[in-house]
Amino acid sequence: MACCCIAKVQTPISYFRAAAANSRHSFPNSSITAFPPLHSPFNHPMKSSNPRSLSVSTTVAAAPPTFSWDDVVRVSQPEFNPRDSSDLRGYFDxxxxxxxxxxxxxxxxxxxxxxxxxxYIHKSFAENLKNFEDVFISSENDSVGGILTLHRSLKLADDRTRAVEEVIKCLAENGLIPGIRNELYPVTSSYGSPVFFSLERAAAPYFGIKAYGVHMNGYVEKDGQQFLWIGRRSLVKPTFPGMLDHLVAGGLPHGISCGENLIKECEEEAGIPRILSSRAIPVGAVSYSDIDGHRFKRDVLFTYDLKLPESFVPNNQDGEVESFKVIPVNEVANIIKRTHFFKSNCNIVIIDFLFRHGYITPECFGYLDLLQSLKSGDCS
Structure with a gap:
């Protein structure tokens, strides 16, 4: 399957001031009261074996949430909050x-x-990188107040990858980059542009690189009603354990197309054979930009829809999903509006699905603002 294309947009240094000055969307105030937020990950101190020379990062995974599928079903019912059918505040939240x-x-x-x-690298975290003078160098720039770059001797992508990899290993050993995945992400200025080198996935938010992923809405139709298959993440996953997730989703590593990556993830996460997964339809992309401590996530998610047979039942193959449940789409919408049960970026992709399938209509106050907010990040 061909990967959906996005226009290539390069980001020279001269654009930094303008980018920093751009304001985000203004969101209406939210008043979600059904369940308290389940924040994951959250901040927690970590120890470094060399605290004098290394600045410690603080983000780790949270404890698994305690809700059950019964809670999910209960909060999804219309009678739980019958007056919020056209209220978009939960989505904005x-x-x-x-x-x-x-x-x-x-x-x-x-x-x-x-x-x-x-x-983009946090100034405190950058101090750790400056200890590796043969890999990272800093320089002053009148327009932006300083930049970080790679040593001029590292001219080839493979050389850069190997050199940075050694630095990442050292930082990980000191607890500064938790959750090493041994999976490489491409470092590029925009999707489809030349790859300057490849970076360990766990390090991506600490370097603030553009990261890409694929998310698939797997749905079925029964008696004229649409249902979404929802997964619950394994309780032992290092990130967002026990939270609700898409039927299929995954990051986009270096060297694989969106379509092939989706087919691979379909098999691993839900046991969907290629004869079915190859029918998934690319329907667009969403983006977001999130700063949490030293981490700067600038993610673009390519979105897919796959209509599945009524008889299909997912079967996880890689141990990363605890269980699955098929839920009417309008009830999934209620879960998103009323709770923090879903892994956070899944909410954006499902809200996009709700727009495209007519569950959110122009009669809802804030319709256009919410639609535009699905690309709050740099979608390039």
């Missing part, structure tokens, strides 16, 4: 959760390669 900290961007230095901004 979820968009805000994925787009925190815009006012903190001044705390980050541009990460520049070949005169292109490829990421």
């Amino acid at each position: 979820k968009i805000k959760t994925c787009n925190r900290g815009a006012e903190l961007q001044s705390e980050f230095l541009p990460f520049v390669i070949e005169d292109q901004i490829v990421g």
